[in-house]
Amino acid sequence: MIENLLETIRVELLGQEAYIFNFDSHYQRLEKSINELKFKNRNDLYLLLMNQIKNLVQYELKSSVKFINELKSFAGKRFKLRLIYQIDGNFKINLEDYQRDLNKTWQIKISDDFFIDHREQKWKHKFFPRNKLEYNNCDEVIWLNDLGQICEGSFTNIFFLDKNNYWHTPCLESNILPGTTRNSLINDLNAKQGFYYKEDLIEAKEILVSNSMIICQKANLL
Numbered sequence: 001m002i003e004n005l006l007e008t009i010r011v012e013l014l015g016q017e018a019y020i021f022n023f024d025s026h027y028q029r030l031e032k033s034i035n036e037l038k039f040k041n042r043n044d045l046y047l048l049l050m051n052q053i054k055n056l057v058q059y060e061l062k063s064s065v066k067f068i069n070e071l072k073s074f075a076g077k078r079f080k081l082r083l084i085y086q087i088d089g090n091f092k093i094n095l096e097d098y099q100r101d102l103n104k105t106w107q108i109k110i111s112d113d114f115f116i117d118h119r120e121q122k123w124k125h126k127f128f129p130r131n132k133l134e135y136n137n138c139d140e141v142i143w144l145n146d147l148g149q150i151c152e153g154s155f156t157n158i159f160f161l162d163k164n165n166y167w168h169t170p171c172l173e174s175n176i177l178p179g180t181t182r183n184s185l186i187n188d189l190n191a192k193q194g195f196y197y198k199e200d201l202i203e204a205k206e207i208l209v210s211n212s213m214i215i216c217q218k219a220n221l222l
Contacts, residue, residue, distance in 0.1 A: 007085070011081050079095050079098055106139035106140055140155070150198065158207065167191035167192070168196060172193075179211060
């Protein structure tokens with residue numbers, strides 16, 4: 001039984017202002033999950049979440065520097081905000097530095113021993129233990145469903161460029177979560193959505209992985 005829902009939201013310092021990216025999209029996805037999984041909902045949830053997130057961001061930023069003017073040195077800094085919503089309607093929010101190198105090409109692998117049921121989305125696969133990645137010597141693992149179709153990574157969506165220079169990404173019907181950044185990239189890349197297989201990634205001219213934190217990252221299939 002699922003008892004928690006997770007949203008990871010990007011917070012970035014631009015100048016002396018902190019920006020919370022795509023909050024409405026994250027909230028809409030969270031609310032949809034709350035209703036479908038019959039979690040306890042709250043009428044004031046949107047404002048409650050937004051106010052607590054803003055307060056946390058301001059508190060963390062002020063406590064991380066001695067003087068408010070020193071915020072200038074943090075310009076462009078990125079933070080990961082994790083929102084955990086519990087089945088009883090309570091939630092937890094924390095904020096942490098985002099340390100990943102956004103300039104390198106990620107090394108990714110296709111999982112040989114973890115499959116997603118294509119028939120019904122239960123969100124369970126998102127709680128798969130990610131420490132398994134340490135044993136694969138790569139940055140991300142791409143999962144297949146039980147029909148052999150490409151789904152997504154443990155914390156990313158995936159896009160690939162075919163030999164005719166068309167971008168593609170797995171459709172939601174292959175049983176993936178609707179990433180907030182995924183939606184934007186589909187429009188930006190004019191990407192087609194469909195059912196794809198390991199061979200499609202092997203033959204791809206270019207591969208990208210995406211999520212709310214990295215936005216879009218080049219990847220190399222090992």
